[in-house]
Amino acid sequence: MKKITFALLLLSMICYSQNQKIDREPFKLELVANADNNYSVNIPKSPYFVKEKVLQIYPGEELNIETEIKGDTIYSMRIVDKVAFPDKTIKLKFLQNVTDRKNTLMMLSVVNPFDRKLIYDAMIYTVGGQQWSPTSIIPIQPKLAGYETWPDVIATMALEKWRFTK
Numbered sequence: 348m349k350k351i352t353f354a355l356l357l358l359s360m361i362c363y364s365q366n367q368k369i370d371r372e373p374f375k376l377e378l379v380a381n382a383d384n385n386y387s388v389n390i391p392k393s394p395y396f397v398k399e400k401v402l403q404i405y406p407g408e409e410l411n412i413e414t415e416i417k418g419d420t421i422y423s424m425r426i427v428d429k430v431a432f433p434d435k436t437i438k439l440k441f442l443q444n445v446t447d448r449k450n451t452l453m454m455l456s457v458v459n460p461f462d463r464k465l466i467y468d469a470m471i472y473t474v475g476g477q478q479w480s481p482t483s484i485i486p487i488q489p490k491l492a493g494y495e496t497w498p499d500v501i502a503t504m505a506l507e508k509w510r511f512t513k
Contacts (some may be wrong), residue, residue, distance in 0.1 A: 370395070467507060
């Protein structure tokens with residue numbers, strides 16, 4: 348009886364850990380807004396994916412997104428701490444470059460692990476802005492990294508509609 352109970356407990360722990368959603372821990376976001384001012388906001392504990400396959404990312408974050416591909420479609424996405432499957436894990440890094448208390452640029456790097464071009468749509472929310480704004484994105488070539496830069500100070504981005512293109 349003890350062996351059956353232990354086996355069921357172990358199985359439930361494995362199933363739970365595989366389906367467990369990783370949330371962003373609370374943190375304080377601090378950016379250089381201009382030569383005289385910083386932008387600072389407390390980000391509460393929150394999901395990385397605000398809707399299915401809609402990722403919200405903040406400056407300073409580095410994320411690994413493990414995907415499940417069905418046919419020609421990115422079927423599902425989830426944040427993982429460690430890369431177990433490099434051939435199906437997208438890596439992202441979002442940062443602010445600052446020189447002499449001046450924002451020089453915001454940069455998003457995306458590593459495409461697939462053998463097809465990867466594209467997504469992006470919306471940005473700038474410091475001092477009042478609304479989300481769409482921004483253009485260049486498709487990322489297979490097995491390469493793509494780099495997008497903006498001169499604006501971006502407080503957060505939403506990345507969605509992940510797909511393959513020819």
